[in-house]
Amino acid sequence: MKISIQQYLALLGCVMIWLKISLGASATVSHIGIYPPVFEFSARPDSSINQTFTLSGVPGDQVTITTSELVPDGDLGYISSQEKVSQPEYIKWLQLGTKNFTFAGEAGPDGLVSRQVSFDIAVPKSASGDYYFVIYAENQGPKTKESIGTSVAESAKIGINILLTVTEEDLRVKPSANSVFDQLKPIYTNQPINFISRVENIGSVRFKTNGTVKVFAPGDYLVDESSLIPLNVLKESKRRLQNNLEREGELVVYTNIGGVLGIVLNNLPMVYTVMVDVVPDARMDVEAVRQQARFVYIPKTFIFLTLCVFGVAIFIILRRPKGSRNQSRETTNIDKTL
Amino acid sequence: MFIIVSVLVGLYRVGAVRLLAFDMESTGYKVQMGNFNFTAGEKSSDTYILRDTAGELAPGQSDSDTYTVLAGFEYVASIIPFSLTISNTQVNFGTLSAGTPKTDTTDLTVSSGAAFGYKVTAIENNQLKLIPSVATYIVDTVGDNTDITPTNQGAWALSTTVGFGYSLANLTGTDAVFTSGYRQFADDSSSESPVNVMLKSGVTRESKVQVTYKVNINATQAAGNYENKITYILTGTF
Numbered sequence: 001m002k003i004s005i006q007q008y009l010a011l012l013g014c015v016m017i018w019l020k021i022s023l024g025a026s027a028t029v030s031h032i033g034i035y036p037p038v039f040e041f042s043a044r045p046d047s048s049i050n051q052t053f054t055l056s057g058v059p060g061d062q063v064t065i066t067t068s069e070l071v072p073d074g075d076l077g078y079i080s081s082q083e084k085v086s087q088p089e090y091i092k093w094l095q096l097g098t099k100n101f102t103f104a105g106e107a108g109p110d111g112l113v114s115r116q117v118s119f120d121i122a123v124p125k126s127a128s129g130d131y132y133f134v135i136y137a138e139n140q141g142p143k144t145k146e147s148i149g150t151s152v153a154e155s156a157k158i159g160i161n162i163l164l165t166v167t168e169e170d171l172r173v174k175p176s177a178n179s180v181f182d183q184l185k186p187i188y189t190n191q192p193i194n195f196i197s198r199v200e201n202i203g204s205v206r207f208k209t210n211g212t213v214k215v216f217a218p219g220d221y222l223v224d225e226s227s228l229i230p231l232n233v234l235k236e237s238k239r240r241l242q243n244n245l246e247r248e249g250e251l252v253v254y255t256n257i258g259g260v261l262g263i264v265l266n267n268l269p270m271v272y273t274v275m276v277d278v279v280p281d282a283r284m285d286v287e288a289v290r291q292q293a294r295f296v297y298i299p300k301t302f303i304f305l306t307l308c309v310f311g312v313a314i315f316i317i318l319r320r321p322k323g324s325r326n327q328s329r330e331t332t333n334i335d336k337t338l
Numbered sequence: 339m340f341i342i343v344s345v346l347v348g349l350y351r352v353g354a355v356r357l358l359a360f361d362m363e364s365t366g367y368k369v370q371m372g373n374f375n376f377t378a379g380e381k382s383s384d385t386y387i388l389r390d391t392a393g394e395l396a397p398g399q400s401d402s403d404t405y406t407v408l409a410g411f412e413y414v415a416s417i418i419p420f421s422l423t424i425s426n427t428q429v430n431f432g433t434l435s436a437g438t439p440k441t442d443t444t445d446l447t448v449s450s451g452a453a454f455g456y457k458v459t460a461i462e463n464n465q466l467k468l469i470p471s472v473a474t475y476i477v478d479t480v481g482d483n484t485d486i487t488p489t490n491q492g493a494w495a496l497s498t499t500v501g502f503g504y505s506l507a508n509l510t511g512t513d514a515v516f517t518s519g520y521r522q523f524a525d526d527s528s529s530e531s532p533v534n535v536m537l538k539s540g541v542t543r544e545s546k547v548q549v550t551y552k553v554n555i556n557a558t559q560a561a562g563n564y565e566n567k568i569t570y571i572l573t574g575t576f
Binding site: 028029030031032033034035037038039040041042043044046047048049051056070072076077078079080081082123134136138141142148149150151152153154155156157158159161163229231232234 | 404405406407408419420421422423424425426427428429430431432433434440444449451452453454455457459466476531532539551553563564565566567568569570571572573574575576
């Protein structure tokens, strides 16, 4: 079969367009993924930790890995992504297996390949308490050509949180035996309330929140009970616990937060405080609803008894013999006639 | 008669049900409690502990004589990867003309199994810089009302307003930290801290935000190629 020059050129053009599209697509996306995103270590002094994490990206992309101190940002568990110029000395304890590499290999169906990276933490003999790290992996992308005009390069960077507690004590975390907070808090509402408890750790090691939130209706009737989420509260930081209370038609709610809030490493010195507050907007709602409540509050038992009496009355009326009702009506007619 | 009594009792029961229908879950808590008391937790030996979460891709346990490790987003079925995808690696505005703003877009996609949320921050290495040059820039815009900063968005509609800035729009989810007006990027060369562009307090299989870059110059801007680099940083909660 002969192919004309025109057909040949058309075919060549199609192939080139396909190559351009396929190669271009893989080169214009920047992806970085990690697993696991969090490590929590408990270690003895003078010990060595060796672990690996997995990074995923597009074949051909270059990755740079760095380490930094982990600094909490606010009380919601976020971290600051600012890498300080001067890092604390303990950051040097963490050594990466590699600091630079290029994703290589045959991509999977998602167009990505993965690469394992090891790291070591050498815990010195003098170490004690908590140390927090972040490992950052930045996808520098493929080597890009120089552009003409004004251009903006973009890169994706991702962080792995590492929490290290160094102790001579039993390494297993145990629930604290003592309740650290137990408070009855009355809330008047028939609108949603954003109830916040804020835990502050002023000790030297992190702990996880633990406990229950109990909600009572008038008459100490328990209407709900929920376990607190086990959140890490890092040393010298605050963490917020949040419960949205949705309630319609309720008049008075007593909220009780109690139980064990702290899970601490056994026998480690730790002090913490708990603050409970209601967000300002909710407090405004509470006041408004309290006014309404004065006019609409009817005890449950009163409603029940009223309905029962009403029901029984209707029952008695309807159960009366037809004859007696007719007789009564006839008597009335007679009286009118007379 | 029976029907009437039933209705009355039913009315009361409706009230009682409303009294008991007390939902204490927040968006974040629902996710967290979904795996609460699953198999997330710790495993230990004499000298170390590993905490992990069943349901994750490869929950690992590592034994050692001297330490324990607990890995992964605890209390969440984290089959959702933790990743950030940028739809471009480079945005090219080409040749600019004075008083004629140019825009281009890129999409940020986040998958996060972090129970308590994630954030994406952004920072530029410097303002758009003339290459090669020591200190000639297309400066970060201050907007039409001179109120745009890295943390404050403002209007930028006038063709006489020059500089470089960005806006955000939600494509999937509602994680963009602002959706009207423009902001400057935080400038690393001025020791500014990265600024949030996406934020979520809970798990997301896919959150997508579109970033629109905008640049405009005036007639006094020096001719040449200008470049800078924006780094988007994804971190999960601890």
